[in-house]
Amino acid sequence: MGMTLGEKIIARAAGVSSVKPNDIHTVTLDRMMSNDGTTHLTVDMYHNKLKNPRIADKDKVVFIMDHNVPAENPKTAEAHKKMRNFAKENGIKLYEGQGVCHQIMMEDYVCPGELIFGADSHTTTYGALGAFGTGVGCTDFLYAMTTGTSWVMVPETLRFNLHGQLREGVYARDLILTIIGDIGANGANYKIMEFAGDGASNLSIDERIVLCNLTVEAGAKAGIVEPDEKVVAYCKERGRKAEFMFKSDEDAQFAAVYDYDLSKIEPVVVRPDFVDNFDTLANVSKEKIAIDQAFVGSCNNGRLCDLRAAAEVVKGKKIADTVRFIVAPASNEVYIEALKEGVITTLMEAGAMIMNANCSVCWGSCQGVIGENEVLISTGTRNFKGRSGHPSSKVYMASAATVAASAVAGYITGVESVK
Amino acid sequence: MSKVYKFGNDVDTDQIIASQYLLLPDIEAMKGYTFESLSPSFASEVKEGDLVVANENFGCGSSREQAPSVLKALGVKAVIAKSFARIFYRNSINIGLPVIVCKELYDAVEDGGEAELDLTAGTVTAGGQTFSCTKLPEYMQNILNAGGLIASLNKEGQ
Numbered sequence: 001m002g003m004t005l006g007e008k009i010i011a012r013a014a015g016v017s018s019v020k021p022n023d024i025h026t027v028t029l030d031r032m033m034s035n036d037g038t039t040h041l042t043v044d045m046y047h048n049k050l051k052n053p054r055i056a057d058k059d060k061v062v063f064i065m066d067h068n069v070p071a072e073n074p075k076t077a078e079a080h081k082k083m084r085n086f087a088k089e090n091g092i093k094l095y096e097g098q099g100v101c102h103q104i105m106m107e108d109y110v111c112p113g114e115l116i117f118g119a120d121s122h123t124t125t126y127g128a129l130g131a132f133g134t135g136v137g138c139t140d141f142l143y144a145m146t147t148g149t150s151w152v153m154v155p156e157t158l159r160f161n162l163h164g165q166l167r168e169g170v171y172a173r174d175l176i177l178t179i180i181g182d183i184g185a186n187g188a189n190y191k192i193m194e195f196a197g198d199g200a201s202n203l204s205i206d207e208r209i210v211l212c213n214l215t216v217e218a219g220a221k222a223g224i225v226e227p228d229e230k231v232v233a234y235c236k237e238r239g240r241k242a243e244f245m246f247k248s249d250e251d252a253q254f255a256a257v258y259d260y261d262l263s264k265i266e267p268v269v270v271r272p273d274f275v276d277n278f279d280t281l282a283n284v285s286k287e288k289i290a291i292d293q294a295f296v297g298s299c300n301n302g303r304l305c306d307l308r309a310a311a312e313v314v315k316g317k318k319i320a321d322t323v324r325f326i327v328a329p330a331s332n333e334v335y336i337e338a339l340k341e342g343v344i345t346t347l348m349e350a351g352a353m354i355m356n357a358n359c360s361v362c363w364g365s366c367q368g369v370i371g372e373n374e375v376l377i378s379t380g381t382r383n384f385k386g387r388s389g390h391p392s393s394k395v396y397m398a399s400a401a402t403v404a405a406s407a408v409a410g411y412i413t414g415v416e417s418v419k
Numbered sequence: 420m421s422k423v424y425k426f427g428n429d430v431d432t433d434q435i436i437a438s439q440y441l442l443l444p445d446i447e448a449m450k451g452y453t454f455e456s457l458s459p460s461f462a463s464e465v466k467e468g469d470l471v472v473a474n475e476n477f478g479c480g481s482s483r484e485q486a487p488s489v490l491k492a493l494g495v496k497a498v499i500a501k502s503f504a505r506i507f508y509r510n511s512i513n514i515g516l517p518v519i520v521c522k523e524l525y526d527a528v529e530d531g532g533e534a535e536l537d538l539t540a541g542t543v544t545a546g547g548q549t550f551s552c553t554k555l556p557e558y559m560q561n562i563l564n565a566g567g568l569i570a571s572l573n574k575e576g577q
Contacts, residue, residue: 024558037441038484044445051573068442079442121482121506137484137510139568146572151558185429186476190505219479219504274429365438384433384480391456 002249004157005224006192009132009246013115014152021156021253029060030114030131032144035101036065038119040079042138042145043086055090056148062109063087063094064101068366069358076366099331099357102126102299105133106209107333111235112227113244115152117144122299122381124216128208129234130227130245132192135216155221156255157192158183159248162199164263169415171309172207173301173379173399176214177268179260181278189219191255194248196226199262205234206303213300214381217275267414269377270397273385281402285413289396292374293324294407295388296400297355298362301379302330306400307338311346313404313415319351320410326368327352328360350408364388377406421496423545424461425530426454426473431480432507436489450489467494470534474500474525478507487511487518497536499524499543499552512559515567519543520553 003011003018011019013027034042046053055061063083071077080096087094095104101118102125110116112130116123119141126133136144144150166175180187193215195208203211208225215223232242248254267281296302296310307329319325327347329335335357338344344354353368361368362380370376370389376396378388383395398406401415408418440452454461471490477500478486487510490498497517511518517538527545528534534545541552555563565571 022556024556037481040442041445041484045569049569049573067438075444076442078444119482121480123482135482135506137482137487137506137513139484139513140509143513143568143572153556153558185479186502186504189476189502216506219476221505363438364433365441369439382431382433382480384431386437386456387433 001253002251004192004248004252004254005194005226005246006132006157006222007154009113009115010152010154012113012244019154021154023154025152025154026149027115027152028149029117029144031060031062031109031116032141033062033064033101033105033116033118033123034141035067035120036069036080036083037067038138039063039083042119042142043082045138045142050146053146055145058091060148061092061145062105063092064104065096066100067359067363069097069356072366097356097358099333100299100302100359102213103302103330103334107238107331111240112231112242113246117141117150121216122213124220124223125209125213125299127212127222127224128205129231130224132222132224134221155191157194158188159254159257160193160195161197161257161259162195163197163259163261164199165202166262166265169401170265170267171399171401172203172210174268175262175265176211177270177278177397178265180214180218180276183218185217185274185276186219188215190221193218193220193223194226195224196248199260200225201228205230206305209303210300217381267402268398269402269412270383272383272394272396275382281398281414285417289412290375291323291377291406291411293326293368293370293376294403295326295361295368295376295378295380296403297328297330297360298380299330300381301400302328302334304334304337306379307334307343307347309400310404311343313401313418314350314352314408315346317350317408317418319407322410323407325352325407326355326361328355329357331357361388377403377412379403420533420535421468421470422466423470423472423528423530423532423534424458424465425528426457426471426477428474429476429479430457430473432478432483432486433480435478435486436483441483441485446485446488446492449485450492453489453493462493465493465495468496469494470536471495471498472500472524472528472534473498475502477503479504482506484510484514487514487516491516499536501525512563513568515563515570517563521550523550
């Protein structure tokens with residue numbers, strides 16, 4: 001029996017010729033990433049719980065400070081100090097304030113066919129380059145860092161055949177929010193979401209990131225786009241080799257197969273407080289829901305194409321005086337490019353606040369936190385109750401263009417109404 | 420008998436422990452904020468040996484291990500749900516918090532009611548009815564029995 005793309009990655013990491021769903025294998029990890037959301041706890045466990053503390057291969061480990069950067073209070077500063085010191089003592093590469101962890105990993109590390117553990121749920125992002133990235137807790141991370149290995153129960157694969165192209169004004173963000181709306185917040189629980197077909201090839205790497213990043217919101221263990229020449233070019237441009245370009249065999253077994261015609265996807269607004277609380281922008285905009293804050297950024301939607309889309313909408317206009325418009329580029333690389341292109345100037349002239357590259361409003365703990373009963377429209381990854389501030393506040397999710405249009409109007413609306 | 424704290428569908432990790440508390444120095448400092456937005460009195464009321472019972476997809480969202488850790492630190496004996504989100508499930512086993520899949524219990528017990536979990540037999544009893552729980556694969560059961568992944572690593576002598 002043939003294997004799926006994800007099964008092939010696990011088989012490679014396990015050093016076996018084939019695997020099948022529900023098998024448990026010991027795997028050698030290609031890379032491990034941890035950020036400041038949990039690393040201080042990992043460091044404590046390393047010192048206090050391990051009988052034989054050691055690091056199997058420090059060159060496979062990356063630490064990235066992105067959640068509460070720069071530190072917003074003395075307790076965070078202490079947690080950061082712990083992480084910083086541990087990295088220094090053990091020769092681990094540390095990024096501090098360079099960008100959101102997943103964007104840094106994409107820019108500097110991920111290669112197709114790799115099996116990567118990240119102590120962050122959105123590690124599924126790495127499937128944009130044909131890798132198997134999955135989120136783990138700090139105990140799993142510690143075990144992996146210590147032994148260089150871990151265990152994986154082989155998930156079943158859901159195959160998404162994408163056809164055609166997204167229409168102008170419709171984004172990968174709308175596509176993945178539509179898919180999550182269709183299959184539900186646990187529709188892919190413990191499964192791999194595999195994307196293939198001509199529609200997948202048509203998507204840029206940045207668009208594939210958007211797709212894979214949010215697969216965890218449907219419960220997926222990994223989200224992977226079948227790698228192609230765009231992946232090879234992305235890696236080559238950054239001095240990396242695309243060695244393991246796996247694809248599913250003709251006779252691979254999928255738990256389910258879905259078909260999506262990309263030209264039929266419409267702009268989406270997801271209502272609070274669940275990621276599958278799907279609605280169309282056309283419906284939601286009728287209600288003219290007033291907003292207090294708008295956010296463009298996060299590991300899902302803080303790349304150059306998103307900043308450009310937002311800038312195009314607000315160019316020559318002013319943000320509504322009832323709205324705070326916050327923009328956080330996903331990395332310094334993105335930030336610098338956006339500066340060079342004048343995108344940042346356009347956003348600032350319209351009245352946006354530009355943050356340093358970090359998780360920002362999406363994380364709800366460091367900057368741009370919203371107050372009691374306030375309403376946020378966001379390109380962040382989640383709209384859970386209280387995700388970005390007070391438990392009574394509300395988070396709507398949409399594309400960068402819809403967020404920017406809403407920031408100008410002062411209520412949730414599409415690009416057309418502010419033209 | 421254990422007291423039951425009942426929660427609904429899709430309880431996410433932000434509800435279990437919100438982002439703003441995750442960088443506190445340790446789990447002891449965080450545990451008082453458990454379920455702060457969903458059930459503000461939970462952290463002060465819950466007693467050693469109590470049970471958390473939930474509907475589908477418990478623990479969805481982030482990979483924060485602080486979520487199962489605060490429940491364990493408060494003395495929660497086990498979380499029993501119709502289904503779990505995968506990272507929460509794995510994290511719970513890794514830290515030695517029993518996570519039990521049982522389809523029937525949710526509808527057979529009220530919030531504040533009582534249930535008796537027999538971990539060895541793999542059964543849970545409430546309102547005079549006894550239900551079987553889904554068995555963990557042996558590999559995971561061994562991690563749980565060892566007291567979690569780190570205890571099991573230390574045992575391997577690695």
